[in-house]
Amino acid sequence: MVDRAEAPAPLIRQPGIGALLLSWLRSPGVLNATPVLIFFLIGFVGPLVIVLAFSFTPERTFDLGAGFTTENYEHIFTESYYISFIWSFALAGLTVLCNLMIGYPIAYGLSKLFGRWAAPVMLVLVIPLFVSENVRLFGWYLFLIKGGGILAGGLKTAFGIDTGTLLYEPGTILMGMIYVYLPFTLFPIVLGLSMVPRDQVEASRDLGASRFQIFREVELPIAMPGILIGALLTFVLAVGAISEAKLLGGQNTPVIAQDIQHEFTYAQNWPLGSAISVLAIVVTGFLVVLVMRRLDLDRLLGRR
Amino acid sequence: MNEDKLLKQMVKRDPVRGAAATRRQVLQGIGAGALALGAGGALAGRARAADELTMLTWDGYVDPRVLDGFTDQYDTGIKYELHTSDPDSVNKLRAGETAIWDIINLNNPWAREMMWPEGLIVELDRARFEPYFEAMLPMFHPPYKWAMSLDNEHLLGVCQRVDTFDFVVNTDVISAEMAKDEGWDLFNNPDMAGRYGILAYDNWNIMHICMAAGLHPFKMKSDDEVATFEEAARRLINGAKMVSDDFVAVNLAVINDEIDMYFGGGTYSISAARLDGLTNLYHVVPRSGPADGKGGINWIELSSVVNNPDLHPKAFDWMEYILQPDTSYAVATAGGFLLPVGQMSQPELLAKFTAEELDSFQWDEFDYRISHSVEYDVVPDYNRLYDIYTAARREKS
Structure with missing residues (x-):
């Protein structure tokens, strides 16, 4: 009898890293994903690499081989670009907050209360998206402008009330951003709230939970992934907003996108424009990662 | 002296010029790779069809009357892109889009002081085009400074809106x-x-x-x-x-x-x-x-022919076409912008404007404005x- 425990282990040759990589590359999953991966590299990673590379070239050069410098970043930190960053992030944060407060009740109605009216209400909310953002904002401009504007002119004609100017203030920009980005907050919240099981709400009510307790301990936690995605989407879009500040704000409030546009056009300073873009991406990315850590996509998609 | 300095700066900016240092070559390699990845597809997608004239321009030349007239006369379609600013479009040519565009229309200093020294545009035949300048408003009589290279030797474009x-x-x-x-x-x-x-x-x-x-x-x-x-x-x-x-x-x-x-x-x-x-x-x-x-x-728009390695054969014909009286009128009134053109010295063209159109661009005091202005x-x-x-x-x- 041979003691099995003491039998010599069969010689199995362990594959090297190269072989493992080759086998991974030949796996059906990777092969099938290759076209998408190439498209992703060309369409998404490539431009980002170019922007990153330009941000380290000397100011006002148009040549990626012109040299390496960190001057553009030093310039941003020593000049007053922080003003644009503060305004952009503050306006984006306020837009998210306001849209959550406005969007949650509407989303609740759409997913729980409106019944057969939900579809028409949804349509009313979606239809403006078919019209260009600039056209919609110009509509607001005409509505709010002093003198012959629809609101000011109407109030003056009907009641003799002079509203004065309603444009060119940060509050007007915020109003425009709330209006433009509301659907981007709203629809993910609708998705989140539609995942709240009615049985669970009824069970908590039967067990004596108040309306506020149901909201805080049942609905909100279950709908949270949808709320976070809506907030995230809105925040990222709003940080890059430019039209609202240009048209409704009369460019009295500086925003990051405007600084970037200035550098790429009139200033002919691609490297500085690239550096501002990279910083904006990094700061936004950092905030997004913070939120994503709280987000469970599997749960949102109902996989567990 | 300043012009010399400016020229040196421009030469330094030349993105086509090769680099000597190894580090630069590496960076260029990375850049080229990234460009191939990121922009290659886009540029390929933007390559013009063989029979289309391509144009980077201000709004004066995209009026349907202007575009259709050229298509009718020369049996050639036109593809265009409007500028967001003069420097923005010059940057496009610097970034390699000379391979895409045939015509560029910009304000006066760019051809003479940037695009010609950087090899982004080609010269026009003086014998063919200078007679047109002779028929224009007196300020344009040849050799007209802004249409000429810095050494006054090469004709770089034709003028119209002013x-x-x-x-x-x-x-x-x-x-x-x-x-x-x-x-x-x-x-x-x-x-x-x-x-x-x-x-x-x-x-x-x-x-x-x-x-x-x-x-x-x-x-x-x-x-x-x-x-x-x-x-x-x-x-x-x-x-x-x-x-x-x-x-x-x-x-x-x-x-x-x-x-x-x-x-x-x-x-x-x-x-x-x-x-x-x-x-x-x-x-x-x-x-x-x-x-x-x-x-x-005082600004003057200048249309130039891009130094495109695959230049459209009708590019120079476009330059003559836009100077015809009918086209000049269409350019002067294009897209709702009404502006004077250098060809308004020709009675045949001036007669096409109504009194309201002339008043819209304050034609009655055009001479006052020009005489009280320095050139851009x-x-x-x-x-x-x-x-x-x-x-x-x-x-x-």
Whole structure:
């Protein structure tokens, strides 16, 4: 009898890293994903690499081989670009907050209360998206402008009330951003709230939970992934907003996108424009990662 | 001396020029790879069809009457892209889009001082095109400075739309004569703070701030003069009620009494509104100013042929086509912008305009405007002034 425990282990040759990589590359999953991966590299990673590379070239050069410098970043930190960053992030944060407060009740109605009216209400909310953002904002401009504007002119004609100017203030920009980005907050919240099981709400009510307790301990936690995605989407879009500040704000409030546009056009300073873009991406990315850590996509998609 | 310095700067900017150092070669390799990844697909997608003439242009040449006329005469389609600014389009050519475009139409200094020295455009046959200049308004008689290379040897393009660009007042509030007399001091008057807007064409704003600060925009400034510019830039920007790069928005602000005048404006920004009956919008060129005694700035558009390795065979025909009287009229009235063209010396063309059209671009005082203006040129210390200007815009209080 041979003691099995003491039998010599069969010689199995362990594959090297190269072989493992080759086998991974030949796996059906990777092969099938290759076209998408190439498209992703060309369409998404490539431009980002170019922007990153330009941000380290000397100011006002148009040549990626012109040299390496960190001057553009030093310039941003020593000049007053922080003003644009503060305004952009503050306006984006306020837009998210306001849209959550406005969007949650509407989303609740759409997913729980409106019944057969939900579809028409949804349509009313979606239809403006078919019209260009600039056209919609110009509509607001005409509505709010002093003198012959629809609101000011109407109030003056009907009641003799002079509203004065309603444009060119940060509050007007915020109003425009709330209006433009509301659907981007709203629809993910609708998705989140539609995942709240009615049985669970009824069970908590039967067990004596108040309306506020149901909201805080049942609905909100279950709908949270949808709320976070809506907030995230809105925040990222709003940080890059430019039209609202240009048209409704009369460019009295500086925003990051405007600084970037200035550098790429009139200033002919691609490297500085690239550096501002990279910083904006990094700061936004950092905030997004913070939120994503709280987000469970599997749960949102109902996989567990 | 300044021209030599400028030329050296331009040569340094040449993106095609090879690099000697290894590190640069590596960086170029990375750049080329990234470009191939990121932009290759896009550029391939933008490559023109063999039978289409391609054009980077201001709005004067995209009117259907202009485009269709060329297609009818030369059996050639046209693909175009409108500029967002002069430098933006020059940058496109610098970035390698000379392979895409056949024609570029820009304001006067770019061909002579940037595109020709950088090899981005090709010359025109002087024998073929100079007779057209002889038939134009006297200011264009050949050799016309802005159509020629710096050494006065090569013809770089043909001229058409021309006018001045300074400021606009509402004549219901401020009389045109008073505005001409006061000139840029109207904006320096503390009582006018909050009563004017700025049409934010940044490069023009810098020239106009120089004028308001009592400085010649096209001469190099001393440190003291730069400090004067900064003081004026901050004061003028802080005093503006609104800033917009959309002239419709600024005109609306005037019409609706938000503001009484705007900084940076001309017949380009008001002619369509004036044709609609809003003749109280009025373009003002000051009677005097700091630029050799003049306070106005005169721009001239120049169409040039791009140094495209695969140039469309009809590119030079386009240059002749746009100078025909019918085309000139279509260009002068294109897309609702009504502007004078250099060919208006020809009675056949002048007769095509109605009295209202001529009044829309204040044709009656065209000679006054030109004679009280200096020609648009490169601002020699533009980068330094632009940084001050953008800082003032960011820090606007």
